[in-house]
Amino acid sequence: MAAEGVSTTDIPGVDPTKPSIARTYDYLLGGKDNYEVDRALADHFIKDLPGSQAIAHDNRGVLVRAVREIVAGTPVRQFIDMGSGLPTSDNVHQVAQRHAPESRVVYVDNDPVVLAHGRALLAENENTTVFQADLRDPEAIYESPDTRALIDFEQPVAIILSAILHHLNDDEDPAALVRYWYDRIPSGSYVFISHFRSENDPRSAHMQEVLQSSLGRGRWRTDEQITALFGDLTLLPPGLVPAAEWRPTDAPHELTVWERLIAAGLSVKP
Numbered sequence: 717m718a719a720e721g722v723s724t725t726d727i728p729g730v731d732p733t734k735p736s737i738a739r740t741y742d743y744l745l746g747g748k749d750n751y752e753v754d755r756a757l758a759d760h761f762i763k764d765l766p767g768s769q770a771i772a773h774d775n776r777g778v779l780v781r782a783v784r785e786i787v788a789g790t791p792v793r794q795f796i797d798m799g800s801g802l803p804t805s806d807n808v809h810q811v812a813q814r815h816a817p818e819s820r821v822v823y824v825d826n827d828p829v830v831l832a833h834g835r836a837l838l839a840e841n842e843n844t845t846v847f848q849a850d851l852r853d854p855e856a857i858y859e860s861p862d863t864r865a866l867i868d869f870e871q872p873v874a875i876i877l878s879a880i881l882h883h884l885n886d887d888e889d890p891a892a893l894v895r896y897w898y899d900r901i902p903s904g905s906y907v908f909i910s911h912f913r914s915e916n917d918p919r920s921a922h923m924q925e926v927l928q929s930s931l932g933r934g935r936w937r938t939d940e941q942i943t944a945l946f947g948d949l950t951l952l953p954p955g956l957v958p959a960a961e962w963r964p965t966d967a968p969h970e971l972t973v974w975e976r977l978i979a980a981g982l983s984v985k986p
């Protein structure tokens with residue numbers, strides 16, 4: 717690993733012989749915080765499924781645009797980013813604090829490498845924190861003193877579930893997880909979701925097989941299934957669409973088949 721100031725050999729709980737979602741995704745985004753085993757898995761995706769990097773980049777792009785829209789167009793100034801991933805070129809707090817420096821951001825990830833790198837990045841930022849937790853245990857995140865130090869649940873909050881619900885298998889009930897947060901955030905709060913989109917395309921079925929056999933998780937869902945995850949939230953225009961088509965800032969272009977395999981939507985609690 718090449719992240720400055722962080723020696724990965726010192727991070728407890730890291731198994732360099734097994735690929736991790738965070739490190740594999742980091743490699744797909746062009747990052748350096750990954751091991752040989754992660755690069756081997758990602759290279760397999762890239763060779764076999766040449767759109768893997770486009771999916772990762774489109775996903776990161778829509779996340780940045782959604783955070784920008786929230787902070788520029790609404791009074792919301794507090795964010796919880798779950799399954800936040802390794803720090804990359806533009807992170808949620810950087811996007812939000814560029815527009816509104818008082819924005820507060822809580823990052824949560826279950827990968828110890830994310831924690832180590834996140835702490836190094838955020839050491840000087842008192843409006844931002846990162847801690848290790850499993851999003852399948854939402855109570856631990858909601859009750860955590862780290863969360864409570866920055867998030868006031870009496871005020872609207874933005875919940876970011878970017879490229880994370882597709883890492884929950886069906887029996888882990890991702891809809892119930894969204895519902896958990898829905899029940900605890902006030903009206904006027906936002907929930908952003910990006911998610912692998914199946915389109916019933918054989919390529920998505922193949923990618924699902926590769927991810928399930930290597931990481932034990934990775935679900936491509938149909939638009940109907942992803943829309944159902946929003947529950948009683950109100951999806952804002954343009955609804956659930958391919959990530960690259962969600963309020964794009966670039967000139968419109970014809971999407972590759974790969975770019976159609978990741979969807980995003982921003983919703984508000986009425």
Ligand SMILES: C[S@@+](CC[C@H](N)C(=O)[O-])C[C@H]1O[C@@H](n2cnc3c(N)ncnc32)[C@H](O)[C@@H]1O
Nearest residue numbers: 737738741799800801825826827850851878879
């Ligand atoms: C594909 S990355 C997405 C990173 C970032 N949210 C983004 O959209 O760019 C998925 C992240 O979720 C984390 N993750 C996977 N399962 C998790 C879980 N059960 N609880 C918390 N984090 C999890 C992984 O460690 C990884 O960092």
